[in-house]
């Protein structure tokens with residue numbers, strides 16, 4: 295009988311998993327055994343809960359929150375304001391033209407009031423704004439309809455509305471490529487300016503969609519130290535370790551090679567040792583899934599190419615990666 299992951303790391307951080315209505319059933323045993331935090335992979339996003347103006351659909355999200363309660367797990371909410379998975383009506387005025395700033399911010403506020411309000415006391419932390427920083431180039435913020443219409447303070451507004459809706463919730467800015475130095479500095483600049491303006495932001499979410507060698511351990515360490523220096527909490531929000539390198543587009547594998555599994559175990563061991571070192575700042579580690587039977591990476595960057603990014607295999611058995619994470623706890 296293997297020890298439970300969340301118990302092993304209990305004094306350091308929460309261990310979370312992203313779930314969807316299907317995995318909540320198919321991975322039930324595994325989830326309740328090893329994890330003490332849940333995040334909805336898609337079911338709390340704008341398009342899922344608010345498909346039409348004034349019409350909210352909370353069934354799937356409610357079911358996940360119920361599951362978490364029944365099993366004594368925490369819930370991280372994902373996500374309120376994002377350029378993706380947001381319906382077109384949000385940005386339109388009803389006559390086929392773009393909404394204006396006032397209209398868009400009013401919609402943002404009602405959305406946040408409704409969603410954050412509903413889960414007040416159940417969702418302890420929210421990814422309030424997701425992926426607003428530009429990856430490359432000189433621009434700080436990514437081009438989006440939020441930015442176009444509402445201007446750059448759409449970010450501050452989102453945090454203010456969320457704080458009003460639930461003053462006790464921890465509010466996060468969440469992004470990917472968070473450990474790549476150029477983007478890290480942009481994220482740092484954004485958070486610093488929010489803090490300077492006393493915007494209610496409490497944390498930075500590092501998505502951590504990583505692979506066997508990228509980003510380097512040094513870059514991850516530097517990112518953690520840099521963000522922590524802003525006096526915010528850090529959560530790892532979407533961890534997975536792809537067994538493929540960036541440029542590897544092979545689609546012929548039906549199982550991971552022994553070498554992939556070995557390298558992944560080594561990588562996970564190093565990562566969790568590092569996380570442990572920073573557990574004063576780093577209070578939650580959420581995987582973007584739970585076991586290799588399902589991952590969003592099965593469709594990214596190559597549709598239909600299987601990946602094996604987790605600690606548990608497709609039959610929910612511990613992999614070498616699980617064992618090396620356990621060793622990292624000692």
Ligand code: G3I
Pocket residue numbers: 335336378379424470501532590
């Ligand atoms: O629900 C529809 C379904 O009705 C339709 O028949 C089907 C056909 O493609 O699509 C379904 O929607 C899919 C949705 O997941 C729910 O399964 C979308 O096509 C698909 O694009 C969407 O992918 C999600 C992706 O975000 C969207 O950007 C992934 O599941 C989800 O894992 C992923 O999660 C993101 C985080 O929110 C933010 N950080 C990056 C991370 C990975 O991309």
